[in-house]
Amino acid sequence: MLPIIKPTEAILINAIKLYIYGGPGIGKSSIAMTAKNALLLDVDLGAYRTGFLRRSSVYVANNWNALSSLDVNKDLEPYDTIIIDTVQRLLELIRAHFANDRKNCKQDGSLKLNVQGSVNTEFTTFVNRLISSGKDVIFIAHATEDKDGDETIIRPDLGGKNRNEIYRISDCMAFFSWDRKHQGQQCRFLKFDNSGEKYHSKDCASLGNVEVPDLTNNPTFLADLIANIKDHLNTMTPEQREFQEQEQSWIKWQQDCIESQYASEFNNLKEQLSNEMENPRFNQMWACLKHNAIKERGLGYDEQTKKFFETAA
Secondary structure (H helix, E strand, O other): OOOOOOOOOOOOOOOOEEEEEEOOOOOHHHHHOOOOOEEEEEOOOOHHHHHHHOOOEEEEOOOHHHHHOOOOOOOOOOOOEEEEEOHHHHHHHHHHHHHOOHHHEOOOOOEOHHHHHHHHHHHHHHHHHHHHOOOEEEEEEEEEEEEEOOEEEEEEOOOHHHHHHHHHHOOEEEEEEEEEOOOOOEEEEEEOOOOOOOEOOEEOOOOOEEEEOOOOOOOOHHHHHHHHHHHHHOOOOHHHHHHHHHHHHHHHHHHHHHHOOOHHHHHHHHHHHOOOOOOOOHHHHHHHHHHHHHHHOOOEEEOOOOEEEOOOO
């Protein structure tokens, strides 16, 4: 008998993708190493900085050919969690791999536009191999600060298309930072909820903001958190998960529209919107994009080219 799962029944999630980004020295690698039976892919060559908190095995990854050739069922079989530290540097390795073939490059040495898309595809394929084999995947990224008028925006230090792609494929995303508890004490938090805040996050498991304890005495902190995320997602029907994902994406879309300043940024968002024709919020997304581009930033829109453009001051 076929194991049919009805539309109202949950589909068991065995592996997730967790995205953590934050400033230097806050302990991104150390917290990732508290995941279950983890292997850290040290693409940033900084695992030595974890010191006595280095609890996981480390693979120094400085060559994309060697990394992509790892056999998931043999080389990675002993591990339950794969940490990519950092995702920025891994994408650079893949770009360097493609740049070795001069046919992939423009005259100035940069990658051709279609090849840049191949970089994302190569990365996503690698991650999907890990997920398909039942490995949890943790993306680690540095944070960067941008200005929107007088306000500071904090987001992962990645190019726009890379940033949006990794956000899209992640199940949950947290900004890792210091903050004060109600009693005024300074503590570290994984901030999955960005309500009213100027940082990027994704909270498909209703985590809110999670206080990070002293990892010396809590060596399984992230393993326990990931187990809780899976437990929560596995109580939801596919329809509920899809709705939650759509709501998080809508929040991110509004944030991206508000934070964009230049015609190129709005045109990149419009290109993304072309892939959202079936999204029930499509009309709202388009209205939000036009409002922020034309009303808030004073850009023009060319109906023939279907692109936004800078207007004369």
